[in-house]
Amino acid sequence: MTEIKLNKVVKAYGEVEVIHGIDLEIHSGEFVVFVGPSGCGKSTLLRIIAGLEKVSGGEVVIDGEVVNTVPASERGLAMVFQSYALYPHMSVYKNMAFGLENAKMPREEIDKRVTEAARLLQIEPYLQRRPKALSGGQRQRVAIGRAIVRDPKAFLFDEPLSNLDAELRVAMRKELAGLHAKLGGTMIYVTHDQVEAMTLADTIVVLSGGNVAQAGKPLDLYNKPRNTFVAGFIGSPRMNLVEARVAANGTGFDLVSGAQTIRVPEVPGLEAQSSATYGVRPEHIAITGEDDADVTATVELSEQLGGETYLYCSADGLPQLTVHQLGQLPVERGQVIHLKFDRSKMHVFGADGNVLANGLPT
Amino acid sequence: MTMASTSSSGRPVLGFLTRRREGGQWHWTDVFTYVYLVLGVLLMFGPVVWLVLSSFKTPAGLLEFPPTLLPLGQIEVQVEGYDDPLPLFAVTMEDGTVKELAQIRRIGIMAQMVDPENPGERVSVPINTREPIREMRVATENYIDPLETFNFLRYLQNSVIVTVVATVITLLINSMAAYGLAIYDFKGRNAIMLFVIGTLMIPVTIVLVPTYLVVTQLGMVNTLWAVILPGAATPTGVFLLRQYMLTIPKDLIEAARMDKASEWTIYWRIVLPLSLPAIAVLAIFSVMWRWNDFLWPLVVLTRNEVYTLQIGLNAFQGELDVQWHYVLAMTVVTLIPVVLVFAFLQRFITTGIASSGMK
């Protein structure tokens, strides 16, 4: 069982700092997902943990031991690369046995472990094939198998599914979740796909520009985003985020954007005459009658999926609003509808982008 | 219509040899291409064919003018009273009969002939009435004699040892240097590479004497090591292998590191096998360099037992005038290994490049 801790980890390439002092604690047996947009430093952070990159500052601690100077081969971790990085000149069997041979394991033990892993991943028929004679999904399994046989302290995955087609990705995602349940090891998984993050993770770490934007349980991130970045990143389709000017009215505030005014109760930290951002998820917008509507909008596009419906609406002064409704709706393009935002599920962020309230009193 | 479908119908070989641009019409570019290719083949391959054919000619056949393509040689006969064998001619006599006579000497437009059956009697005939009598004879003794009598097998053995050992050493240390310069990222890496390449600009002749002094100090003169060691590390080889190793995906090396591989293991089991195409190229170069090397062996090898083939061939020219028939035959022998090596290794050059196993 393995605990990994990062203390103020900084990474700079020459003058350019790409990781700005990250603190993180990964518990034993946890499935942690690093997620964030391209170039935010996910891979770099993973490679720092793996020992493939040196830190410029701070320390990496594995099981209570500072490993800053321990080379990758001695850290006892296993990594699955985005490109799979299978050795092209070796058979699948040899690929999986390579790490064990390096550890001077006896032949029978190697054989036992490789067959075991091959059975688990259902790649037994291909053991004697070269990687180039395998499909993408099969290569992926071999890459995972190569990690499994080592029985590592922790598994590191760098976007392992990004080269697979959508269907296979979903299937492999389930398998990975099953694998984690079966093996129970500590896993760190990098992806830029937030659906993968939501479905796999015990803990999601959202990275943004070399900083941790927020770390926590998937639903905590969904329900209580700490800033506009996390609010916009987690959840699909995106949360509707609207910039507004704050104006005081007797009992609360008016959030004014263009011609639209949303009336909200008192929010601690919110000041009149400042700017703010409010957010509401597509499923927290209801279609109502004209009287108690917050916004009157025109439907620009309606996606009828059968079980659910997405409406993309425009209203004067607001960015495009996404509305999610269960079931089928008789709504057409160009139709005018009245929308009401669920105050108890609304998020308000201050001028600096940090959250002031997740859910407002009604 | 594509070229493939035209050529696959009917006679494939002929179809292949007369392939044209699309459409099956002769275009001037087709003609030009074929002329160019035929010229190229003649230019490149002609001398080699000539050499091989000539190496089977008797000394008399070699001297014949105009030269013949096939190993035809004028028949020579031993005539009583003459030390050297005399060339045999068919002479048309004044009365129209044809006689076989041996020529003693030629004086202007007349030739003095003798009948081998009747050595006492000489006749003088105009040279345009006689025809040389030729026979087709493959002079295998050109090969057998030097190999048997002149220690050529010893030279051959030395050459093989030098070539094989030197090539193995060259491949090993060049690939190790290339590994260091390709896989590790350190300050001054490019400067070192530049320095290595820079040594290419120093001509061999300049380092000849210093190297000779070093070799002498080490007591290696007149051993094969004197030929093998000095040229083992080649800047060309390091450069060639390094550039190839740079194309090996970094992920593979890192995956191996994660797999607890030592640096030696990464070199030996990952990088080396993946560099096989470049290694094959270098191996071909090295074999050709070593096998054909002349100047350096000439300097450090002075005793007959350690001669390589090239030095042996050279010694041949001095000993008894120039024995062209032997020189030609032994030249063919020296060509054989290079051809074999190329035939075996060229397969690697093309296959290896195409088989990178990443996604």
Ligand SMILES: Nc1ncnc2c1ncn2[C@@H]1O[C@H](COP(=O)(O)OP(=O)(O)OP(=O)(O)O)[C@@H](O)[C@H]1O
């Ligand atoms: N060797 C390097 N030298 C300089 N900058 C680098 C180097 N490697 C990465 N970077 C920079 O560090 C930042 C983080 O890169 P990283 O590869 O970690 O991104 P990522 O989050 O994995 O992105 P992606 O989702 O596209 O893989 C990027 O801005 C990148 O330009």
Ligand SMILES: [Mg+2]
């Ligand atoms: Mg990445």
